[in-house]
Amino acid sequence: MTRISRLGTALGIVAAMVLGGSGCTVIPPNGPYTVNNDEGAGDPLSKPFQRMIAIPPQPGWGAEDTIRGLQAAMAAHADDPSVLADYLTPEARAKWTAAGPVTVIQDEYEVVVPPPRESETSMKITLKAHVAALINEDDSYKPTGGSWERTFELVKLPEGYRVSSLPAGLLLTQSDVARAYRPTNLYYVNRSTQDRLVVDRVRLRLDTMETFAQTVLERLLEPPTEALRGAVTSSFPADTKIESIRSGEDRVIINLSGQLDTLDLSTEETLRGQIRNSLNRNEIAKGRVIEILVDGEPYTVDRPDSVDQWLDDDVRDSAYYVDKGAVHYLTKDGAGGAVAGAAGEQREGYSHFAVSAGPNPLIAARTSTGISVAGLAPEGVWQEVVQGDDLTPPTWHRDGSLWTYDGKNGTLLKYDPVRQRTDPVRVPEELDRLDINQFRIARDGVRVAVTTGDETVQIGALTGEGTGMKLENLQLLTNTETGNEIKDIAWRDDEHLLVLVQATAGQTLNEINVGDGETTGVPLKDRLQSVAAFQDQVLADVTTKGGSKLMALSQDQQTWTAKIDTDGGAPLFPLG
Structure with a gap:
């Protein structure tokens, strides 16, 4: 017979309690757990979020616990890839890569464990779920649907179960994505008319080591998603880098480097429009002066009351x-x-x-x-x-x-x-x-x-x-x-x-x-x-x-x- 165990029967995901003022965190013994990353909650350049903290596989865990722990380690992989590696045999670790689309499944899933057999040292475990979406390598989010399953090969070692075969790519739940990703609008330039910004919607993962403003602008320097390839362009030269982003009480200071022509007023206006809308329409730095430097020298300034015609349809209220x-x-x-x-x-x-x-x-x-x-x-x-x-x-x-x-x-x-x-x-x-x-x-x-x-x-x-x-x-x-x-x-x-x-x-x-x-x-x-x-x-x-x-x-x-x-x-x- 086959045993089907449902979410929550063996391994729970518990949110950590962050105690105000003391800085202490209560950590549940069975993990994994989440920690509120709210240090930047008052900073308009950042967005607070919960960060998944996964724990390594434990000697006493069964096969199902190991698979659920592996999935939690995938959710924490971007912040700490070492935990996921602990779930894999050396051979699997050498072959596996996180590259490729992220598969997003619904929160409730089943782990199908075959009946145990004497002296058996390996087994195949199947995870069954309803797939919700894919997050592609260009950060585009594509909803999908239907039943989905993936097979994992486990081996029993003295230190516990380890995964000996793991398909490439990350497997996250919808809750994992809600915790760590944010829907984000990036703005590029209409290639055919050069007079209009075009929105490109992506899912960006929040980075514990940088502000969300930095994450957004770093992604803006990259090509658009596949849906807009060849249809839009950018005012940023290919070698542009974000050197730093600082914020004051009433302004945000962005220091760029690269081959920007500081005398090209057309490029300056377009670049300002891309930055302004990519920040402000994601509720970042809204209402603040945006001061842009190139190699530490003043380049251009965007003020909250600046006229922005980059999203103008020339339609007015005609009906x-x-x-x-x-x-x-x-x-x-x-x-x-x-x-x-x-x-x-x-x-x-x-x-x-x-x-x-x-x-x-x-x-x-x-x-x-x-x-x-x-x-x-x-x-x-x-x-x-x-x-x-x-x-x-x-x-x-x-x-x-x-x-x-x-x-x-x-x-x-x-x-x-x-x-x-x-x-x-x-x-x-x-x-x-x-x-x-x-x-x-x-x-x-x-x-x-x-x-x-x-x-x-x-x-x-x-x-x-x-x-x-x-x-x-x-x-x-x-x-x-x-x-x-x-x-x-x-x-x-x-x-x-x-x-x-x-x-x-x-x-x-x-x-x-x-x-x-x-x-x-x-x-x-x-x-x-x-x-x-x-x-x-x-x-x-x-x-x-x-x-x-x-x-x-x-x-x-x-x-x-x-x-x-x-x-x-x-x-x-x-x-x-």
Whole structure:
């Protein structure tokens, strides 16, 4: 028979009590244990956390205790790798490496121990769990799911059990990750337009030997995650180093070294924007002056009241809706008038409108024969710019170009209104075999959301620049059960995509962080037809007996209220 032992039956993880003032720590005898690392709790450059303290294998431990102790030693490995080595035989120690993705499992797991046999000196132990995520070597966090198991080979030595075969990589629980890692936003520069910072979300492990500010900036000097490779760049020369970070009452002083051109004002502004947003948007040094030195000499200063246009979408508070084919602007009080030009006139056959950004926006719409564009001005008239009867709804890039996917010919198309020319864009080969329903460019001009079939959303990036731009880095974001339909998607901001799913039992609306898959459900009462969003504004249309009703999501994300009771369908914001 096989014995299955559950978490907590043999080896507990107990948090140490840190006694205020005395500095003493009460250590449980059976370990492992955690210690509150709160020395920097009052320092805005640091983040307090609990540090795992693992203990070596004990002579009296059984096979299960040894495996649980091994897993705890993996959680403490970054701070003290010597303990994990104690669990391994010399041969296993020579072969094992921590390199590779970190496997994250749910906290409760099973250790399957075979029945003992006389004179047996080795055995295979299986750890069974539900996998939660992978933390890749580029620090990206990828949620996953399903059953998971790993086999360990143990040998019985005079000093106790030791692991003789251990697969490469660390195995952590969700609690281990919550203790020692922090979700972190890093900011790089949009390669194609060079006018916008792009967020790259990672999981960074807190380091007991440095402040979190140091950890963040050291990672910022490295390339972005795989999802953004080729799509973003950095203002830091390759040889840049963080020499020191100091903080005072009202300022943070960062000393860099490397081949920084101190006379290049463009690089100075970009570097300042990368540092400012990577620190402040992770709640580090917020509200303080950031003084940047190069080799100890003053380079640039960023003040809390500095104007930051690096995350500007040039969208302002523009919001629109459609009534009987005519586009109207939305006011704070509700319905506004029709927009100027042909776009404000009622007509049949025009749908899936999209608005560009900037002071002189254009509006695009899909028809039965292609994509047409008109200016939002009295002289604006509809002009068909892309022909085709199997095109995805139009989407605008922040550079002013219009994009759509031609499903019949398997071609991604980019229309330049200035040159009045349409060019094909290279895409991954696998897209040729998929049914592309929606193609939506985020407001950062880099990330792209693609719905394939009725059930899958993928996230990609526009890499390169100019005529060399192409779609790459496609990764699965989410899918739904067979028989359900992804009805609509909308970028809320650079990080979050709204996904509206229609199922037999009803609808769900999820807000998904495209960087790490973190998902938040949005409550629904009515059946939505479409959704549009811009930062804290979320609009949707609901079909009623009296026509379309425009609904707005409350600031607390819990309730919907009517913005327009009748004749207010198909909301839209510029870009996204």
